Amino acid sequence: MPNEDGARRWHLRSNTTGVGDVTFRYGNANTLPVPGDWDGNGSWTPGIVADDPEGGRRWYLKNSLTGGVDDLEFKYGNRGSYPVPADWDGNGTVTPGIAEN
Numbered sequence: 001m002p003n004e005d006g007a008r009r010w011h012l013r014s015n016t017t018g019v020g021d022v023t024f025r026y027g028n029a030n031t032l033p034v035p036g037d038w039d040g041n042g043s044w045t046p047g048i049v050a051d052d053p054e055g056g057r058r059w060y061l062k063n064s065l066t067g068g069v070d071d072l073e074f075k076y077g078n079r080g081s082y083p084v085p086a087d088w089d090g091n092g093t094v095t096p097g098i099a100e101n
């Protein structure tokens with residue numbers, strides 16, 4: 001259910017109980033949340049994937065626990081593909097992956 005302003009709100013906890021320790025807005029109801037350690041510094045941060053207006057999927061990544069301007073943006077995947085980011089080569093940096101039908 002989107003918020004009244006349309007933004008997707010992230011609520012992150014550093015334990016398994018209580019309210020979120022960190023809260024920010026990033027993305028909207030049409031974006032898929034994809035957290036990852038995008039810069040390999042050991043901290044996981046937000047990312048979102050959305051349908052690109054010109055076709056395919058566009059990824060927007062942050063290297064901090066904040067909303068606002070993206071640190072990295074690129075196109076990867078066909079429209080409708082499912083994002084599956086992970087550290088695919090074991091080097092400590094999470095990189096994109098997609099799964100398609």
Ligand SMILES: [Ca+2]
Binds near residue numbers: 037039042043044
């Ligand atoms: Ca990181």
